[in-house]
Amino acid sequence: MRCLFCKKESTTSKSVEHIIPESLGNLSHILPKGVVCDNCNNYFARKVEKPFLELPAMTILRFNQMVPNKRGSTPPVSGFLMPSKCPVVLQNHLKASTISVEVPDEVFESLRNSNKMSVILPTEAPLPESPIVSRFLSKVAIEAMALKLVDHPKGLEYIVDEKQLDPIRNHARYGQNIEWPYHSRRIYDANKGWRNKTGKNIQVVHEFDIFKTEDGEYYFVICIFGLEFSINYSGPEIEGYIKWLKNHNDTSPLYSRKNPKGNYHSEITSHEYL
Ligand SMILES: [Zn+2]
Numbered sequence: 001m002r003c004l005f006c007k008k009e010s011t012t013s014k015s016v017e018h019i020i021p022e023s024l025g026n027l028s029h030i031l032p033k034g035v036v037c038d039n040c041n042n043y044f045a046r047k048v049e050k051p052f053l054e055l056p057a058m059t060i061l062r063f064n065q066m067v068p069n070k071r072g073s074t075p076p077v078s079g080f081l082m083p084s085k086c087p088v089v090l091q092n093h094l095k096a097s098t099i100s101v102e103v104p105d106e107v108f109e110s111l112r113n114s115n116k117m118s119v120i121l122p123t124e125a126p127l128p129e130s131p132i133v134s135r136f137l138s139k140v141a142i143e144a145m146a147l148k149l150v151d152h153p154k155g156l157e158y159i160v161d162e163k164q165l166d167p168i169r170n171h172a173r174y175g176q177n178i179e180w181p182y183h184s185r186r187i188y189d190a191n192k193g194w195r196n197k198t199g200k201n202i203q204v205v206h207e208f209d210i211f212k213t214e215d216g217e218y219y220f221v222i223c224i225f226g227l228e229f230s231i232n233y234s235g236p237e238i239e240g241y242i243k244w245l246k247n248h249n250d251t252s253p254l255y256s257r258k259n260p261k262g263n264y265h266s267e268i269t270s271h272e273y274l
Contacts, residue, residue: 001034001035001156002157002160003034003035003036003037003039003040003160004035004036004040004142004143004146004156004159004160004169005036005037005040005139005142005169005172005173006037006039006040006173007160008037008039010034010035010036010037010038011034012034013033013034013036013037013038013041014033014038015033015036015038015041015042016030016031016032016033017030017031017035017036017041017143018030019031019140019143019144019147020140020206020222020224021045021049021053022069022070023049023053023062023067023068023069023070024053024058024062024067024205024206024224025065025067025205025206026205026206029144029147031143031146031147031150032150035143035146035150035156036143040173043173044139044172044173048132048135048136048139048172049136049139051132052132052133052136053075054075055125055127055128055132055133056122056125057124057125057126057127059075059076059077060077060122060123060124060125061124061190061224061225061227062074062075063075063076063077063090063092064121064123064190065190065191065203065225066092066094067205068094072094072095073092073093073094074091074092074094076089076090076091076102077089077090077121077122078090078122079101079119079120079121079122080119080120081101081103081107081111081117081118081119081120082117082118082119082120083117084107084110084117086103086104086107088101088102088103088104088107088119089101089102090102090119090121101119127184129181131171131175131178131179131180133182133184133229134171134179134180134181134182134231135171135172135175135180137182137220137222137229137231138168138169138171138172138180138231139172139173140208140220140222141168141172141210141220141231141233142159142165142168142169142172144208144210144220144222145159145165145210145220145233146159148210164233164234165233167234167235167236168180168231168232168233168234168235171236177236179236180231180236181236181237181238182229182230182231182238183228183229183230183231183238183241183242184227184228184229184230185227185228186226186227186228187223187226187227187228187252187254187255188226189226190225190226190227191203192204192226203225204223204225204226205224205225206222206223206224206225207222207223207254208220208221208222208223208254209221209253209254210233211253213240213241213243213244214244214247215240215243217232217233217234217240217241218232218233218234219231219232219233219240219241219244219253220233221252221253221254223252223254228252228254230253
């Protein structure tokens with residue numbers, strides 16, 4: 001067995017690989033031991049996933065959607081106390097169903113005399129055009145392809161040996177090609193409720209797919225709480241996706257039914273810890 005990223009022998013590796021971090025609510029999309037070697041697994045956790053999860057856009061999302069990390073907590077976020085506009089830190093205590101507000105000492109005194117105050121919470125933060133996001137998406141894109149092919153004989157071998165995947169693989173693992181543009185937009189509200197096949201009310205935590213444009217380009221598309229990201233497997237260009245959207249009334253490929261072979265597949269995970 002060889003690792004998807006460094007291509008080194010990985011038969012003795014001990015870690016399974018979460019395609020999307022557990023701290024983003026992924027409990028189901030996991031690659032078996034050795035598909036990604038322990039070295040690459042550790043590297044991604046520290047240098048790619050952690051910085052991505054710490055982006056304000058992601059900490060606010062995890063806080064607001066109450067997505068716990070492995071230790072069962074969400075990250076703290078910054079808010080404002082009104083009317084003083086004093087910055088405060090908010091912490092969500094999931095098990096106790098409470099939110100605490102950390103107020104600086106000097107402000108605390110003045111609060112004793114006020115009979116009304118409110119806390120302003122951020123609802124969303126912009127995503128930076130930076131390698132933090134594109135390297136994260138590249139890593140997830142390669143692993144999503146592996147998930148599709150993991151049960152096919154020679155499927156993983158194909159991904160490891162496919163030279164056309166080397167640029168995106170090396171962008172994820174080694175940061176090569178410093179700029180790799182991606183496309184992002186909100187396609188539905190983060191709080192949107194859905195009903196699954198068994199009639200249960202759910203929220204979609206994430207869904208993803210690989211799709212091919214009419215021009216023959218392959219894209220990876222993932223939606224996390226309604227925030228859609230797309231990245232091109234074949235090179236640091238996104239124009240083909242923008243063109244595809246224009247020709248398909250801006251419908252997400254995750255929801256398009258125009259694919260002639262009908263092989264789009266959305267993975268939906270119910271947000272069961274809510
Ligand atoms: Zn490796």
